[in-house]
Amino acid sequence: MIEGHGNDLYRYGDKVKSDFSSNVAARRVPDALLAFLATQLETIATYPEPDSETLRNALGSRLHVDANQVFVANGSVEAFYTIAAAFRQSRSLVLIPSFAEYEDACRMHDHTIFYKSNEQLCEAGIVCPQLVWLGNPNNPDGRLYAAKEIEEQLLQNPDTVFVVDEAYGELCSGFESVIDLVNRFDNLIVVHSMTKQYVLPGLRLGYMVTSRSLAARLRSFSVPWAVNALAQKVGVYLINNEELYFRNKENTLRRSIELQKRFSALPGITVIPSPCNFFLLRTDGLEASVVKEKLLNDFGLLVRDASNFRGLDNHSIRISVQTEEENEKLFIAMEKMIGIRNQKSGSKSQDKSLTINN
Amino acid sequence: MIEGHGNDLYRYGDKVKSDFSSNVAARRVPDALLAFLATQLETIATYPEPDSETLRNALGSRLHVDANQVFVANGSVEAFYTIAAAFRQSRSLVLIPSFAEYEDACRMHDHTIFYKSNEQLCEAGIVCPQLVWLGNPNNPDGRLYAAKEIEEQLLQNPDTVFVVDEAYGELCSGFESVIDLVNRFDNLIVVHSMTKQYVLPGLRLGYMVTSRSLAARLRSFSVPWAVNALAQKVGVYLINNEELYFRNKENTLRRSIELQKRFSALPGITVIPSPCNFFLLRTDGLEASVVKEKLLNDFGLLVRDASNFRGLDNHSIRISVQTEEENEKLFIAMEKMIGIRNQKSGSKSQDKSLTINN
Incomplete structure (x- = not known):
């Protein structure tokens, strides 16, 4: 639908000193990767492989599936639209709150859409959907499903195809991928992003993996030359250079837990x-749009107003943790905004509704 | 359909010394453009604008249309699939021979497809199509329609939407764009590529322009974040740097005419x-696949076996002219292949069927 929910950093330019609004890893693009990219610029002079064959082969070997079960996509978002097109007019169950592109893709291709809270995976079969869409971990709330839970659903609902979005798997503690289940189940599509942990969302690179039987169906709804030549080269490079993997994950997750704890203590x-590495918070007495504007205008800090996630109200904000210093700035800014800093230590208000401290 | 008809350079690697198979301009990527690209690599670290707003605005100003009438695409191929989706299950007339992606896109979205020779634009309305797809200039044969011809069709068939693919306009003599007609007609979509004249097909960048009324329809079938950040930056850069425009076009076209003349004289x-800058030739007695293989294996020259264009048979080859030296090599190789070089000068065979000279 070309709305591009959230991710509006580009609208604010230099105004933003720290960006907590995007879920990519809190790191810089690895220098080695930028250096590699600089050596590849001339590849733009020829057409890319129409179906990213070399990268599909590399991913297939790495993931222990046949290369024909792998589809490289122009970002994981493109994969959702390909799936929705291939299952046109299906009954789709979307577990919410979740990434708006699942339902947008379904709407574009005339699905009948049902919504359930993402805690109710066990009831997924109840509305007899042909497709179930879920994020694991889920955006925006970080909800995690155990591989066992998903496996059980695959088993219990053999006529329902489960679309499992693992884009944020590498940025989450306790995550279990279900990719290896594609060789045991015919009703599973796993979608991955290759840009979140390496901070490359501008390059557009994702992939999906599925069973042999579903692969043929998805193939007839794939658009050729969809993945640019630089993204294909980078994809192969990343697979062959494991040392670029996001090693600082544990630190980031520790910072996330800390920040969650500190925010919880605020009235x-x-x-x-x-x-x-991301979490949701509710600002009970303040609208998210007001908090966002004030954090941006007064402090140069950009957070994600999460009000437009279906199932959330207009008091919801999503935070992606950044460096220790940046997190500290955000915390202090929030404290100031809600007036804590002006109160005597220890006299923390018990009133759970907030007023802006102008 | 992810088949990627033709453009198989990537399959042959170093074997290819000269590539006559791709229709992009016979020039190197402009150095200034590569230098600019090198300064933009860090833009991959943030999400691109979801609907290429900045580039749409720049194109709108340049083309004298509202930015909302412009859609930036992940290569012009993506535009064809977006159009086909927006006009799902239409009656589509495809003028052939032409780029296979028109009909592939229609097939993906369940159109009923009719075919007519591309000489019969004047009869376009006869099958009462909802859509007419045509290349201007047309790939693979270089057929050119006058703007007046297209305007007449728009006028005579107000209920038919004309999709005019102008991707190769800049590589053709006598080409007249119909972009300015989008403000006078509600039944026109013009598709452009930004990569052909600058030799950037690996980057993926195209756009389409249409009337205000059709724009809303196309918008609901566009996928967000489809155009990578580097392509968007390059697009704006190209619009602001007219000096990079393909100035050598006339030379290239002169070489094309020369080469066509020389080939015509071969038996x-x-x-x-x-x-x-490209043209079709028929090798009467030899199959195109045989000619292609032999040119590749014996001479390192890659041509496009055009047999798989609907409406052409398996004796059709498409040549995109290159430098004078490269064209000369191709001509000599063809002469050798068909045995002319071994015959005495002046005793040119009158037999129009060929045999390979092994």
């Missing part, structure tokens, strides 16, 4: 506990 | 005259 703020 | 070879 009028409720944190939804998350094992990921 | 057993028929050239379809083309005002573009």
Whole structure:
């Protein structure tokens, strides 16, 4: 639908000193990767492989599946639209709150859409959907499903195809991928991003893996030359250079837990506990749009107003943790905003509703 | 359909010394552009604009249309699939021979497809199509329609939407764009590529322009974040740097006419005259696949076996002219292949069927 929910950093330019609004890893693009990219610029002079054959082969070997079960996509978002097109007019169950592109893709291709809270995976079969869409870990709340839970659903609902979005798997503690289940189940599509942990969302690179039987169906709905030549080269490079893997994950996740704990202690703020580098918080007395604007204008800090996630209200904010210093700035800014800093230590208001401290 | 008809350079690697198989301009990527690209690599670290707003605005100003009438695409191929999706299950007339992606896109979205020779634009309305797809200039034969011809069709068939693919306009003599007609007609979509004249097909960048009324329809079938950040930056850069425009076009077209003339004089070879940097030839007695293999294996020259264009048979080859020296090599190789070089000068065979000279 070309709305591009959230991720509006580009609208604010230099105004933003720290960006907590995007879920990519809190690191710089690895220098080695930028250096590699600089050597590849001339590849733009020829057409890319129409179906990213070399990268598909590399991913197939790495993931222990046949290369024909792998589809490289122009970002994981493109994969969702390909799936929705291939299952046109299906009954789709979307577990919410979740990434808006699942339902947008379904709507574009005339699905009948049902919504359930993402805690109710066990009831997935109840509406007899042909497709179930879920994020694991889920964006925006960091909800995690055990591989066993998903496997059980695959088993119990053989006529339902499960689309499992693992884009944020590498940025989450306790995550279990279900990719290896594609060789045991015919009703599973696993979608991955290759840009979140390496901080490359501008390059557009994702992939999906599925069973042999579903692969043929997805193939007839794939658009040729969809993945640019630089992204294909980078994909192969990343697979062959494991040392670029996001090694600092544990530190990031520790910072996330710390920040969640500190926010929880603030009056009028409720944190939804998350094992990921991002988490949701509710600002009970303040609208998310107001908090976002004030953090941006007064402090140069950009957070994600999460009000437009279906199932959330207009008091929801998503935070992606950054460096220790940046997190500290965000915390202090929030404290100031809600007036804590002006109160005497120890006299923390018990009133859970907030007022802006102008 | 992810088949990627033609453009198989990537399959042959170092074996290819000269590539006559791809229709991009016979030049190197401009150095200034590569230098610019090198300064933009860090943009991959953030999400691109979801609908290429900055580039749309720049194109809108340049083309004298509202930015909302412009859609930036992940290569012009993506535009064809977006159009086909937006006009799902239409009656589509495809003028052939032409780029296979028109019909592939229609097939993906369940159109009923009719075919007519591309000489019969004047009869376009006869099958009462909802969509007419045509290349101007047309790939693979270089056929050119006058703007007046297209305007007449728009006028005579107000209920038919004309998709005019102008991807090769800049590589053709006498080409007249119909972009300015989008403000006068509600039934026109013009598709452009930004990569052909600058030799950037690996980057993926195209756009389409249409009337305000069709724009809303196309918008609901566009996928967000489809155009990578580097392509968007390059697009704006190209619009602001007219000096990078393909100034050597006339030379290239002169070389094309020369080469067509020389090939026409060879026995057993028929050239379809083309005002573009590419043209079709028929090798009467030899299969195109055999000619292609032999040119590749014996001479390192890659041509496009055009047999798989609907409406052409397996004796059709498409040549995109290159430098004077490269064209000379191709001509000599063809002469050798068909045995002319071994015959005494002046005793040119009158037999129009060819045999390979092993």
